[in-house]
Every structure is written in C-alpha cells, then in structure tokens.
Amino acid sequence: MRHILSVTVENEPGVLSRVAGLFSGRGFNIETLNVAPTLEEGVSRMTITTFGDEQIMEQIVKQLRKLITTIKVVDLTELKSIQREMCLVKVNAEGERRAEILRIVDIFRCKVVDVSVDELILEVTGDAGKIAALLQLLQRFGVKEITRAGMLAMKRSMQE
Amino acid sequence: MAQLTGAQILLESLLKEEVDTIFGYPGGAIIGIYHELPNYPFKHILFRHEQGAIHAADGYARASGAPGVCLVTSGPGATNIVTGIATAYMDSIPVVIFTGQVPTPLIGNDAFQEVDIVGITRSCTKHNYLVKDVRDLAKTIKQAFYLATSGRPGPVLVDLPKDVLSDSTEFRYPKSMHMRSYNPHTEPHVKQIKKVAELLSNAKTPVIYSGGGVISAKAHKELIELARTTQTPVTSTLMGLGAFPGNDPLWLGMLGMHGTYRANMAINSADLILAVGSRFDDRVTGKLSTFAPKATFVHIDIDPTSIQKNVNVEVPIVADCKKALHALNEEIGRLTDTPWKEKNQGWLDQIQAWASTQPLQYDNTGPEIKPQYVVECIYELTKGDAIISTEVGQNQMWAAQYYHYHKPNTFLTSGGLGTMGYGFPAAIGAQAAFPDKLAIDIAGDGSIQMNIQEMATAVSHNLPVKIVILNNGYLGMVRQWQELFFNKNYSWTCMDAQPDFVMLAEAYGAAGYRVTQTEQVLPTLTQAFAIDKPVIVDVRVSREENVYPMVPAGASLTEMLLI
C-alpha cells in the first residue's frame, strides 16, 4: 500500500542523503520526495511517498526516527489529510485542437502558463487521481513532456 | 577569554570527556593536533596501520565500557579505518573517531588526500559530522560523545578540516547536551512490565535470550537476579557472552548456528522467550519460520528498530535494559505466591537431560592437538579472569564454546561484521585499558596475518598481549563449509607459505613458542602467560577439525549437525 510520510528534519548539510541512503541501503523505495523549509527556523519538511506492507512501513518509520537529524515522522495515510501534487504539461496545440484543450483546462481548473504557435504548457495541481485523469485526456493531442513535483500533504484540522 | 586553536579545543574537549588514551596515526592534515599532543596528559598509542588503531579503540571500549577514541589523518588514513568503524557499528560499540580533512576551501576539489569520509561512513556510523567552523567544534565534540555513549551506542565520526584546526576561538565546552531530534526512550512501560512478570509466572518452559545490549547497558546484575529468582534458564548470543556466569546451573550456553544442543532445544520447546538486548539475528534464529515455534515473545531493547524487525513480538518494551530488568525484578518481587522453583523444576530437568545426552564434546583420543582442548587449557589457567578477544572463524566459535565467561566485558569479538584481524588490535586496546590484566587473543592462522604488524605496537608500548594461534593451516571455517556443503572442494582455503610465527614474534622483539604435542599445551601456555611481554604461541592443531554443533545456514535450530 502507498503511504505518505511527513518527516521534519534538522536542516543540516547531508540530511537528504541520510534519508535517501536509508531507503536505498535497506531496499525500500521512494516514489516521490519533496523537501522544503518550514515556518520554524532550521527545520525542513520532507514529504515522502513510498510503498510497503505493514511490517515494512513500521521499519521505514522507525528507521527514519532513528536518524539523528529526524525530529518527527508522521504517517499521514492513517489520518485525514489534504494531498496535492503539481504537474507541468507541454502539449501539442495546433489549429482547432487548441480550443478543445482550453475547454479541458477550464474544467480541470488548470492554468496555461506558456503559449507558442503549436504548443501550450499547462500547470495543474490536485491529487494524483486528477493529474492522471488530465494526462489521459490530453494524450490524444500529444503530450510532449511532463515534469511533476513530489506530493505535498497536510493533516486536516478536524480528525475523527 | 583566551583564544584556542581548533587543535587545542579538540584536546581540551577530550580532557573534559575524561579520555585517557588515544589510538592514532598521524598525517599531514592532523600535524597540528600532533603538535599539541605532547602538552597534554593523554596516553597516545601509535599503531602500524590505522585499522589497528580503530579496532584497538573498539577493544578498549568493549573492555572498559568507556568510549574509545581514534585519531587518523585524511584520505587513506580515513579510508583505512572504515572496516573498523563498520565493525563497531554492527556491534553497537561507543567509539569517537576524529579524521583530518583538507582545508574547507579545497573540499570538493579532489585535493591531495581528500576523501568524502562523511559520505563513505554515513551508513556505518551512528552519526557523523563535518565541522566547517571552529566555533562549532566544541559543541560538535560534545554531541559526538553524547551520541556514541547514549541510547544504542555506536561509532560517531567527526571530520576536521585543516583550517578549522588552525583557526582560533574561545573555548566553551557545553556542560550537558540536549538535542530535539534525539531522545532515546529509556523508561520501561509499567503495564508492559507487569505483563511480562505475569507471563513469566505462568510460563512452563521459559527461556531468557540475552544479547550484547545487556552488556552495553551494564545490566548483568539485574539479569542474574531475574534468572535466579524466577529460575529461568539463560542463553545468549555471541555478543552477550559474559553477562551471565558461564558456570551457573541456569546457563544454557550460546544459542544459534554454533550454539549448544541444550540451548537450541530449549528455544525450540520454549513457551516464553524473553529477549533482552538481542536482535534475532539470522545466525541466532536459523530458519525464522521455525524459530521457537511455541513461544510467546517478549522483547526488551533500547532500539525500536530492533523490535518487530524479524519476529512478531507480543510484548515489546523499548527501554534501557538495565531499567527494564530492574523494574521487572521489582514486579517479580511482588509475586510472592509463585513457587518458581517447583514450577520450573521439570523444565530444568529436561534441560539437564539434553545437556547430558549431547554436551559440547570433541574427540581427544588421537595424537593431534585439538583446538577445543587448547581453549579449555586457556580457561583452566585463567579461570575466566582474563580478557579474551578472538579473530574470526573456527577459532572464534571454539573460544565462545569452550571458554566460560563469568563477567561482562571480558569477551571481545566481532559478532555482527565478522572481521578477521579484529582480535589482536582489540586485545591491545583492552590491555591499554587494563595494564594488569591478562589479555589473550585466541586467533586463527589466517586472521592473525591481517593485522600482525601491530606486534610492533604491542612491543613498543609494553602491552603484553598474548596471542594463541589455533594453527590449522587453513581458513578453517570456510574450509569447514567447503567440506560440508561444497563437496570438499578446498578452493583457496589452504594457506601455504605461512611465516614462522615464532621467529616472527622474536623479530618484533616479542616472545614466540611453538606447540606440537598435546602434553606441551598446558605447560607452554603457563609459561607464556607468565611472561611480561607480548607473546605468540603457535599451536599446531588438528587440521580438519570442525565446529559442532552446527545448524546449516537457513536450517531450523533443531537440525543441528552433531559430532
């Protein structure tokens, strides 16, 4: 099963390789990874999505906690959370196709962030499902390139 | 306030940490430290290879319980200690390592003798640091000692660029250390402890399975009390030997691949296994799915990652072993109604029956010297009072089986990594910690050649370590596997062209003896142990002797090959 881990770490040199090395050295996989500063000075948050059964996830969480630079690890999969991914899509947009693409842009509430004679670059944010759906719809126009950010996630204020 | 250089700050910090001995080897990047060293009261031991220095720091730590300190230069000095760092890491030994580094402006430029030792050792240290500013130095050293010695201990490395060592600042050593990202959980959960006491009082066939964690937590007294009050038999891992007296009637011997018949049979019949400071390593469990098939598991360990890693545990207790066992003993004290002795008598009788049908044994009737007999003689002469280190292979297993350890910190062996060449420098480190004790390396003829150069170190520092080589002329343990599982195809395990170990010892200024007759073993060892200098005793033992019992890799503990 896919898990979303929110990991706060001391923002020190080498902290990313400690986390990455832990995953590679123990044969765990990182699917997506996002690292950025938090409001607190010197603290960064890593949002990691990974796969594993219960036992593997328990090991991953414990091993992450064991790293000296780790402050806190939360498995957001067990909580109610908001999840967002972002994707930039370069798509063929010649002639009358363009209008159709723009209609899709509208429905998906994405943004056109770059225009040329024959291409558009779209920016889409949403959960993984929404991005997959958009990419599928755009396929027939010819998706030339995509670049995706790792997942961001935040625990909802109201938990059951 | 006076300004001190980084080199001075390092040495002042070591004074604050009450370090008495430094195991080291100089080089360009750390000349500055060596320049200051004569102004300080440390005993510095100069090795002949950095690997010797790091194993000695580790041996010092294992024997004394205090952190070992190792100092080496950048580049090759640093890479030469990686095996020793990994050895200490696998066995959770507190060692603090200082490596020289090229000046900060040159880092990343492939400068002369530059290696990214922090990158190289990231996965085999508990933590490591590159100090980039002399103002961070004292705090970093404090953290390094704090991390190495607290929680689950381990090696911590501090990389010191040359300019950081020559820059100056005020010296302020932190009195205490708190890190928001590091808070080992040491207090046992009361309810869990109650549960364990109850399980013990209801168990019919309980076994305590103790490991190296009991020694690092200095919890041997609590372990002995628990076992004796509840009349629970104790087995231990290789790393745990010495925490429980090897001559106690409740002692089962070591378990696992070369464990005793009674220990492995007891595990197989146990209805309750109380694991303390051990980690269900594959050399211990054999085939996991058949390990202790009837048992409920209780697991006490300071490291949460050790719990639920290999076996499913009913009662996990993340805590310091000493605190947990202390709490458990108190709880047991309240269970005054449990007739421990009567309750467990049948179980102890059963164990006694296993012990008498299949004791540890070897055939000593032939003309050849049996290696097991040599180890028995060493025990006979020292009565468990010596500090014993081992190399790796058959020598290590015989040292574990036929010597009886009665006190913690008296058995130094590379358990997790299995590092050949560990034993001799480790014995030097132990001897440095306890100059008046007998420090003996039970060695193999292959392993001893991996760090034999430290004979010069032992001689020049008057560290009268005794090396007893169980010389079978083979990389014996590998040969044993080739014999048993690879059709006797002895591919490259016969070491011909051995040096003359007696002459070699003498060439270094030490004493050397050769023993070729069984009757000579005891008298020669007696003589060798009485000499106040390093000694090599080259004992020519039966060449194709095997270590038994043996559980083939991946087999169940009950599938022991016996003599």
Ligand SMILES: Cc1ncc(C[n+]2csc(CCOP(=O)(O)OP(=O)(O)O)c2C)c(N)n1
């Ligand atoms: C550094 C290192 N290299 C290789 C091995 C693999 N190995 C394990 S035991 C052994 C044989 C050791 O021979 P010796 O020291 O003569 O001991 P014996 O088994 O004969 O007692 C070898 C090669 C090892 N453990 N460590």
Ligand SMILES: [Mg+2]
């Ligand atoms: Mg040998």
